Amino acid sequence: MKSNVCKLLSTAAIAATISAGAAASxxxxxxxxxxxxxxxxxxxxxxxxxxxxxxxxxxxxxxxxxxxxxxxxxxxxxxxxxxxxxxxxxxxxxxxxxxxxxxxxxxxxxxxxxxxxxxxxxxxDGQGFMVRKDLGVKSAMDLDGATVCTEQGTTTELNMADFFRKNKLSYVPVVVQKADEALAAYDSGRCDVYTTDKSGLAAHRTKLADPSAHVILPETISKEPxxxxxxxxxxxxxxxxxxxxxxxxxxxxxxxxxxxxxxxxxxxxxxxxxxxxxxxxxxxxxxxxxxxxxxxxxxxxxxxxxxxxxxxxxxxxxxxxxxxxxxxxxxxxxxxxxxxx
Known part of the structure; x- marks a missing residue:
């Protein structure tokens, strides 16, 4: 009985191997x-x-x-x-x-x-923050109490939480499913800050009605290869x-x-x-x-x-x-x- 089981297992293993090998790359x-x-x-x-x-x-x-x-x-x-x-x-x-x-x-x-x-x-790349110039914010360290928009399912969410926690700053996250939705929420005034990779901030800023009215803050808070x-x-x-x-x-x-x-x-x-x-x-x-x-x-x-x-x-x-x-x-x-x- 044990021998038959071994044979069956061996046959199954060979079949699996053949099947895997036959799968198209x-x-x-x-x-x-x-x-x-x-x-x-x-x-x-x-x-x-x-x-x-x-x-x-x-x-x-x-x-x-x-x-x-x-x-x-x-x-x-x-x-x-x-x-x-x-x-x-x-x-x-x-x-x-x-x-x-x-x-x-x-x-x-x-x-x-x-x-x-x-x-x-x-x-x-690295993550950063974008704000309206008229807020007068010069540094991410000035964002205590800010409402921050970002995209769901990204490293951005975790980096944002780590940054505010590490620096003992409070914030209110506004997390949406798509980048354009996050940008629209920021543009409409639903949040004070938009955060993503700095390249993304520069890219999305071009979509705003007046790109010159927005500034990317100097801090880079993460590594984003x-x-x-x-x-x-x-x-x-x-x-x-x-x-x-x-x-x-x-x-x-x-x-x-x-x-x-x-x-x-x-x-x-x-x-x-x-x-x-x-x-x-x-x-x-x-x-x-x-x-x-x-x-x-x-x-x-x-x-x-x-x-x-x-x-x-x-x-x-x-x-x-x-x-x-x-x-x-x-x-x-x-x-x-x-x-x-």
């Missing part, structure tokens, strides 16, 4: 349907935002376009699913989306307990999403951009650049990608500096400095990528 699924399904925000200018014609732009949008370029050689082979903060992780866990690129903070709990993996940081997220267990897919970002950072280091990449590819004698652009080596095959996968990312989407400047840089309404997001070779920058070799 995310890359196979994406190739079969012909596009990447990308979960994004419901609208954060500079990160993921749709215009009135449904055209999506932003740093997070470009993260997904980079992956599409790596796989298909076409940055347009992406479909976008707008998600609230409350919906985002469930959508990824259930397989509704292939990548979550929604200005999402990498934390221990999210990485360890949700069945998800963070890939590479595409924006180093933002980046794309994938399901745990598919290491190949995680590597593809991660290295699609690293390619862009390496390209900026090497002074390769969308404008000069074709010329450099045809003329370079640099072994590192040849490997990056698929002229030499076997880099694409290691991820089951075409030899020119990295070239296509740079040609179609640009290097990291181009992505930053196009979406949130000083020439845009969001008007953010590079700061921590400058290359590690620049003063104050920590943006760094492993080498492609």
């Amino acid at each position: 995310t890359l196979e699924d994406v190739k079969a349907k012909g596009f990447v399904q990308c979960g994004v925000s419901t609208g954060v200018p500079g990160f993921s935002n749709a215009d009135d014609k449904g055209n999506w732009t932003g740093i997070d949008v470009d993260a997904c376009r980079a992956v599409a370029s790596a796989i298909f050689g076409d940055a347009q082979k992406v479909k976008f699913t707008p998600l609230s903060a409350k919906e985002r992780f469930t959508a990824l866990q259930s397989g509704e989306i292939d990548i979550l690129a929604r200005n999402t903070t990498w934390t221990y709990t999210r990485d360890a307990s949700l069945g998800l993996d963070f890939t590479a940081v595409n924006f180093y 933002l980046g794309p997220v994938v399901r745990h267990g598919d290491n190949q897919w995680k590597d593809i999403v991660t290295w699609s970002m690293y390619v862009q950072v390496n390209a900026e280091e090497m002074d390769i951009s969308s404008k000069n990449v074709a010329k450099i590819k045809s003329e370079t004698n640099d072994p590192g650049i040849k490997r990056l652009l698929g002229v030499e080596g076997d880099m694409g095959a290691q991820l089951e990608l075409p030899a020119d996968w990295a070239y296509n990312i740079i040609a179609n989407v640009g290097n990291y500096g181009e992505v930053f400047e196009r979406n949130v840089g000083p020439s845009t309404p969001v008007d953010l400095p590079r700061g921590l997001n400058a290359l590690w070779t620049e003063a104050g920058g920590i943006m760094y990528a492993p080498p492609v070799r």
Whole structure:
């Protein structure tokens, strides 16, 4: 009897193993349907935002376009699913989306307990507070008794509670489901303060009737490393999403951009650049990608500096400095990528 039970258990284990092995990988699924399904925000200018014609732009949008370029050689082979903060992780866990690129903070709990993996940081950020200039508030330490609006299901709620508790300040939270609802509550005067990541404050301020009437306070109360997220267990897919970002950072280091990449590819004698652009080596095959996968990312989407400047840089309404997001070779920058070799 014991022997038969062991045989049954062994057979079941083998069947489970075969079934798991036969399951299609995310890359196979994406190739079969012909596009990447990308979960994004419901609208954060500079990160993921749709215009009135449904055209999506932003740093997070470009993260997904980079992956599409790596796989298909076409940055347009992406479909976008707008998600609230409350919906985002469930959508990824259930397989509704292939990548979550929604200005999402990498934390221990999210990485360890949700069945998800963070890939590479595409924006180093921190939480702050925005108030109306006419309140005369100069510091977050002056917010005792304030009513504070924020979005549900975010690290922002916890950071806000920690800040006020640590500094022995009282506050009244107004927590709503979507970022636009939080902004609308703040704009209508329902709360004195709006809090989220500082990049989000700068982005959402552009939506207000008079952006100049609002000020972002100087304090940064948290670390918010933002980046794309994938399901745990598919290491190949995680590597593809991660290295699609690293390619862009390496390209900026090497002074390769969308404008000069074709010329450099045809003329370079640099072994590192040849490997990056698929002229030499076997880099694409290691991820089951075409030899020119990295070239296509740079040609179609640009290097990291181009992505930053196009979406949130000083020439845009969001008007953010590079700061921590400058290359590690620049003063104050920590943006760094492993080498492609």
